[in-house]
Amino acid sequence: MLSLFQQGFEIVFTFQILGLIFFGTVVGIIFGAIPGLTAAMAVALFLPITYNLGASAGISLLVGLYIGGISGGLISAILLKIPGTPASVATTFDGAPMMVKGEGAKALGVGIVYSFIGTLLSIFALIFIAPTLAKIALSFGPHEYFSIAFFSLTLIVTLATGSMVKGIFSGAIGFVFSTVGIAPVDAIQRFTFGLTALNGGFDILPVLIGLFAISEIIKLAENVKSAKHATIQPVTLKGFGFSMKEFWGQGWNCIRSTLIGTGIGILPGIGSGTSNIVAYMVAKKRSKYPEKFGTGIIDGVVASEAASCAAVGGAMIPLLTLGIPGDTVTAMLLGGFMIHGIQPGPLLFVSQGPLVYSIFVAMLVSSLMMLVCEMYGVRAFIKLLAVPQYILLPIILVLCVVGAFGLGNRIFDVGTIVFFGLVGYGFVKCGIPQTPFIIGLILGPMAETNLRRGLMLSDGNFMGFLTEPISAAFLVLATASVVLHIVQSHRAKPTIPAKA
């Protein structure tokens, strides 16, 4: 392990890769800080550019974007009371009142430091859990992989959304799009409509760019004309803005929130967007003074930021060990691996050990850069918040188009991002979650291929999936999560769905 770490350090500590991590972290923070732009959008935009970089350099850039993008949301959450990303929704609950009370600098300092600690602890969890999990996963066969894929699909639809019907539909339609092209095992062409461009199925990157970047731009067009430009009070950071007593006083809150964040990050399909709210609610419930939450206390900011950033390390665990993305951004990182012909999974730790450890090192370096950049660059980020969205968004769309075109020099891919942008916007308007779609698209082929391979191994007998203990355990868990969700839905009062 130590020699692999040493190799990882040697790979990352070059001028090019350190520069890329720094660039990625800064751009990520900007994307996180500006409301409407997200870490997912940043990664989607830069994915095609990594094509021309080596695997380590490309993944390092994406890791920087990811870590910066998740943390950057705290800047606008505190200064504008608008969460820059879903990962910082709960930060507004106490961060914004602190700003109103004149404690904006303190709120920023707390947010920055605890998002760093949350990220760091979750990366350590990743470093210690992932290799062990990968060793176990090496013994997995088609039965286990099918069951894990099935479990992941059921989990995202039951956890990621209020409406189970819409969640399952989203996952199913993602699966449907994955069936376009050559079928696994018997190589029959499916749903290509005579288009040769569809023979290989939909490339995952244009789908991701369309779904997460284009749809977001169309959605923002709904309100951008009437949006009021927010004015930001000047904030000066001196030190971290809080005392050592306050720091130690938040110790358990930070550890608990980090554990929540890492745990939620590991679960497929849900990440920072959920972990920050769950950790905030738990911190409030366990607090000696719950009535003070929401009035501007650092406990709320600590819980939210530590948990949202801890989801980063958690989400990387299933991605690296099983090839299953933990959240939408890691789904895109999966695309980044595929660009370089790398298949994440347990074999990655055997065949590409130095690359895996270079990712760990890149994450550690990026989190450190995030701390420094946010501490010393907060004034510059505040200035960037003033760039009007009606100028920024069309330029981002142009970059999306260039990115999609660059994948294969095909206008077809550009058309694909527009098509999936419309699909994504339709989802938003109908209140259908997008994350299950992308997980269905990615896990669909894994589920289908392993289902068919598993059936071939057990001579067409479905019982093979139940006689293998690990496979059976995941199928039982999948069934239990669905049943539990149905029972909870029946107990809950009927509610009016929120307008998207």
Add this chain to the structure above:
Amino acid sequence: MGNIRKREFATGAVILAIGLGYLYMTSTLPRKQFIDAAFVPYILAITMCLLGVLQMWDANKLGIGASSGAAAKDVNAADTADYRTVWKTLGLIIGYVAFLDPIGFPIMTFVYLFAQFIVLTPIEKRINYLMYGAIAIITSVTVYITFRHAFDMILPVGLLNDLID
């Protein structure tokens, strides 16, 4: 309240229609045995049809169970989306992509950006044609040159084919 119910019902109808369409397309696939290339698509198609029916059922229950109270008014009041701008934006994006190849990236990017800035300019702001034109042309040229020379990406030049090598 009626609007929400209609929207949820329509969502169910769309899911059912997609499920039926996919079921029809799946039925045209050649069959070899029970577990073959059409097996998973059949499961997906049937699942979507069932989901469509369930969604419409839920929408109906919503109409009976929920009262036309303040919550419903809030939901309706929250929909202040400017669909005219959305449609214009969609038109511009589709036009941009459609003419990207024949007219070329530099010209179409300039035209798209210039038009899109105008469409998205907030009501209380003055449209600054000169500034928008300058940003559009600088972005178009910078992006083209950067990606052409730094990343060796051959973006379509269309009408400027004779001018740009």
